[in-house]
Structure formats: C-alpha cells, structure tokens
Amino acid sequence: MEIFDTHAHYDDSAFDSDRDELLSTMLPNAGVCGIVTAGTNTNSSKQNAALAAKYGYVYFAAGIHPEDVESAKDGDLSIISDIIKNNKKAVAVGEIGLDYHYDIDKETQKRFFEKQLSLARALDLPVIIHDRDAHADTLEIIKKYKPRGTLHCFSGSAESAKELVSLGFYIGFTGSVTFKNNKKAAKVIEAVPPERILVETDCPYMAPEPFRGRRSDSSMIERTLTFIAQIKGVSPDEMSHITAQNARRLFNIKEWTA
Numbered sequence: 001m002e003i004f005d006t007h008a009h010y011d012d013s014a015f016d017s018d019r020d021e022l023l024s025t026m027l028p029n030a031g032v033c034g035i036v037t038a039g040t041n042t043n044s045s046k047q048n049a050a051l052a053a054k055y056g057y058v059y060f061a062a063g064i065h066p067e068d069v070e071s072a073k074d075g076d077l078s079i080i081s082d083i084i085k086n087n088k089k090a091v092a093v094g095e096i097g098l099d100y101h102y103d104i105d106k107e108t109q110k111r112f113f114e115k116q117l118s119l120a121r122a123l124d125l126p127v128i129i130h131d132r133d134a135h136a137d138t139l140e141i142i143k144k145y146k147p148r149g150t151l152h153c154f155s156g157s158a159e160s161a162k163e164l165v166s167l168g169f170y171i172g173f174t175g176s177v178t179f180k181n182n183k184k185a186a187k188v189i190e191a192v193p194p195e196r197i198l199v200e201t202d203c204p205y206m207a208p209e210p211f212r213g214r215r216s217d218s219s220m221i222e223r224t225l226t227f228i229a230q231i232k233g234v235s236p237d238e239m240s241h242i243t244a245q246n247a248r249r250l251f252n253i254k255e256w257t258a
C-alpha cells in the first residue's frame with residue numbers, strides 16, 4: 001500500500017493526545033507515504049506548517065475555510081501568503097470554498113474564496129476546494145478563475161464530477177463513499193478517470209465503514225481505496241499507487257521521506 005492522504009486536519013484537537021505517536025510511527029508503518037494537512041484559518045495554517053516541518057512525509061496547505069470567514073480579517077490573507085512563502089512544504093492554498101449548509105454570510109464567503117483563488121494564481125499553487133450545498137456557485141467561480149486543484153470530499157453528481165474533470169480538476173474521495181446510504185458514490189467514481197482520483201480522510205471526520213462515527217486517521221484510507229478499486233476493476237494496491245502518483249503530480253511533490 002502506498003497511501004497518500006490528500007486532505008487531513010492533524011492540527012485538530014482530536015489528535016492532541018497522540019498526534020506525535022500517530023505521525024512518527026503508526027501512520028508510516030501502515031503504508032502512509034504522504035499527507036497534506038490543511039489549514040482552516042491563520043492559526044491552524046501555522047500549526048499545520050509546523051507539522052510539515054517536523055515530518056518528512058507531511059505537507060500542508062494554508063487557507064481560510066468558509067466556516068471561518070466571519071471571524072477572519074482582510075489582513076489574514078497576507079498572513080496566509082507569508083506562511084506559504086516562508087515554508088517550502090506548502091503545496092496548496094486551502095481549505096477554501098463555499099459552505100451553504102450553515103448560516104454564514106454568502107457574500108463574505110465568496111469574497112474570501114475569490115481572493116484566495118487570486119492568491120493561488122499569484123503563488124502558482126493548486127487549490128483545495130470545499131463545496132457543501134453550494135455546487136452552482138462553486139462551479140461558477142471555478143470557471144471564472146480557472147484554478148488547478150481538487151474538489152475535496154466530493155458530494156456532487158456524476159455530471160458535475162465530469163465537468164470538473166474537463167476543467168482539469170482532481171476529485172477527492174473520503175470515507176463517505178463507503179457509507180451504506182451513499183447511493184451516488186459508485187456512479188461518481190465510475191465517471192472520474194483513475195488519473196484524476198485522489199483519496200483523503202478529512203480526518204478527524206468522515207471515517208469509512210466500519211469505523212463510521214469514530215475519529216479517523218490516514219491509515220483508514222485503505223477501506224476507501226478498496227471500495228474505489230472494486231469499481232475501477234483494479235487491486236487496492238494498484239489504486240493506492242495511482243492515487244499517490246496523482247497527488248504528487250497535482251501538488252508538485254518530487255521527493256519525500258517516509
């Protein structure tokens with residue numbers, strides 16, 4: 001297994017008791033060869049930068065999450081920019097996007113999303129996009145800015161997955177594809193070519209079956225990979241190699257140490 005977890009939140013307090021144990025031994029032993037741990041505001045981006053500095057196989061993204069925009073200031077964007085410029089292991093601007101599930105001012109969300117897409121372009125980096133219940137607006141803004149990137153924890157239709165692929169996007173799948181009530185996951189996976197599939201945990205959330213509801217970590221991706229591999233008609237091992245290569249291509253990772 002060559003597990004590359006393209007979307008994690010190892011700064012989360014759910015990992016306070018055993019973060020170092022997990023990242024230094026358990027995950028490399030479980031075949032995890034790479035992780036992108038994503039920031040959600042300036043503080044969390046700094047914490048993830050510190051984790052990437054400490055562990056060879058850990059990379060990070062810095063950004064302001066749509067759920068964090070109301071407490072963010074405009075000056076935060078230059079802090080995000082500095083964090084990225086000062087850290088060689090910054091591989092993306094993220095996690096950014098739109099979340100209409102919660103009652104967060106939509107105009108503020110769009111303003112931060114668009115400013116961070118501009119920042120990614122200026123820094124020549126890909127983006128990690130969060131889209132919850134905001135498919136139409138997210139797609140419209142993606143078409144306007146034409147970033148490189150991934151739509152993480154993809155929850156849209158097979159048609160919109162195809163459209164994103166045609167725009168050059170990668171599609172990120174979490175453990176939620178294995179949930180028994182997730183009827184459309186198989187159709188979406190069928191619609192995405194193998195070379196555009198990324199796997200991710202979104203840990204500590206979205207643990208795959210049979211761990212659903214528990215704290216997730218990157219080693220659990222094996223379940224997600226097995227599910228995707230079955231639909232694609234390849235072995236889980238092969239799927240892990242394909243998705244790890246995809247991650248290195250998108251995030252421009254040429255070397256790593258486990």
Ligand SMILES: [Zn+2]
Binds near residue numbers: 007008009038095202
């Ligand atoms: Zn996330």
